[in-house]
Amino acid sequence: MVQHRSITAAFSTDSRVYLQDGPFVEGYDIGTGKLLGTVHLPNSAVQLSYRDDGVFVALDSYANRLYKFDATTFQQLSAASTPNQGDWTLSRDGNVLIAGGATGPLEYSTRTGQPIPTKSVNAMPFALYFSDARWWLQYSGVTRNDTVRAVSAADGVSFDAAPQHPAVANCTTFFPWPAVMSEYLPTGEERVLLSYTDGVLEVRNTGGTLLNTVTLGTCGHLSLKTFPGKTGKIAFTSNSGTGFYDVAGNQIIKSNTFQDLGLMLLNGSLSSAITSTPPGSGSSYANQATYTFTPQNGAAWKLNNASRTLTLNVSSKFIDKTQIALSGTAIVDGQNLNVSGKLTTEDVEIQAQGLFYFNPTFHVALDFFDGTTQLYSATLSNHLTTYAAPGDSKTPLLDTTVPPSYEVSLSEADTNPLSGVLTRP
Incomplete structure (x- = not known):
């Protein structure tokens, strides 16, 4: 069994890189690739941000909870409910x-945990999805001719956010409302970034004066990503590629790499490749993503994809027509363990009678113990062979030409599940 990972680049510091893999945040030494620690998030859908005081914050919007973790020790510092206003x-x-x-x-x-006073020009609605904490878009309605202003949430100062660059020829998808965000330069100066749907980025000062215009795409939407600290640099993706832009120097550092924005960090790059794994092309687990991190200064290193070898020897005890109790032993990477669990069925008692979606299945849930300490849990499933033709009314038959097999998902602490195929010898 092998670990199938789906990694995004959360954030990085001068010496560490933090990567999110589902509900886990893993911290690595940026030069050697040594795993320094892991944080188990409540789920994989949380939003992560890194503060300049060495704390990273995780927002679980489904459960309305805010978590704080020490980025050095990986210890949880607090968990609190979010305010109920929005x-x-x-x-x-x-x-x-x-x-x-x-x-x-x-x-x-x-x-x-206290409210921050904010100011606005008037009661026109705000577009949250085009905003960060410092600048918001304020618009008068929902048509193409409505006015839109960029507003500072701190002091209410605003300016006209209509584009000041010349129209891009033959760009029929252009819309005059930009996305707005800001970036601090190493000098401490703030720059307001307005990205438009023609692929153009306008850099303005906080008074709205246009400082620079740069074309990052070809008549299309831009996505921007900032980094912790006052770097003065951002990452971008467009229909022309991806890259980095130096706001202070008005210079595109890299472009046309076509890299996922979620894999981009300022002090290194994360790349992925698909490789084949046992048991081969016949399994839904035949391929896995492998990841390589390349620091700006240093040698590249690969992220580990965990693997396990499982041998299972269990006996069954009939409970009723839909479930069986299981117990026995297992060997996981040479370690002898005791196993207990249950097999349940789906659709097995129902006659086919020509139903196209007849799908008899065995489901198995197992727990693995070293003495009284649980080390692993696993789920197994086996979809029995059936006649698939809509008009076929025959009883489905087990395919005796193929050894029975189960797709396995093995779970252990502080890692995403490993998956593979378990086949009866």
Whole structure:
């Protein structure tokens, strides 16, 4: 069995890189690739942000919970409910919880848990999805001719966000409302970034004065990503590729790499490749993604995909027509363990009678123990061979030409499940 990973680049510091794999955040030494620690998040859908005080914040919007973790020790610092005024999201720097309101943005500090005073020009609605904690878009309606302004949530200062660059020829999908975010330069100066659907990025000062215009795509939407600290650099993706843009120097550092924005970090790059794994092309687990991190200064290193060898020897005890109790032993990577669990069925007692979606299945749930300590749990499933033709009324038959096999998902602490195929000898 092998680990099938789906990794995104969460954030990085000068010496560490933090990668998210489902509900886990793993921290690595950026130069050697040594795993330094792991945080188990409540689920894989949380939003992550890194604060400049060495804390990373995880927002679980489904459970309305905010978690804080020490990025050095990987210890949970706190868990608290979010305020109940709105649908919250995290600012890119992790310092602020933000939500849209009838008269402007609602903001709470993730450091103190207290509301942050905000100001707005008037009661026009705000577009949360085009915002960060510092700048918001304020618009007068929903048609192409409505006005739109970029508004500072801190002091209410605003400016016209209509494009100041020349129209891009033959760009029929252009829409005059931009996305807005800001970036701090190493000098501490703030720049407001307005990205338009023609692939053009405008860099303005906080008063709205246009400083630079750069074309990052060809008549298409831009996605931008900032990094912890006052770097003055952002990553971008467009229909022309991906790359980095130096805001202060008005320079595209790299472009046309066609890399996933979720894999991009300022001090290194994460790449992925698909490789085949046992038991081969006949299994739904035949391929896995392998990841390589290449630091800006240093040798590349590969992320480990865990693997296990499982041998199972269990006996069964009939309970009723839909379930069987299982007990016995297992060997996992040479370690002898005791096993207990249950096999349940799906559709097996129902006659086919020409039903196209007849799908008899065995489901197995097992727990593995070293003495009284549980080390693993596993789920197994076996979809029995059936006649698939809609008009076929024959009873489905087990395919005796193929050894019985089960697709296995093996779970253990602090790692995503391993998967493979278990075949009867």
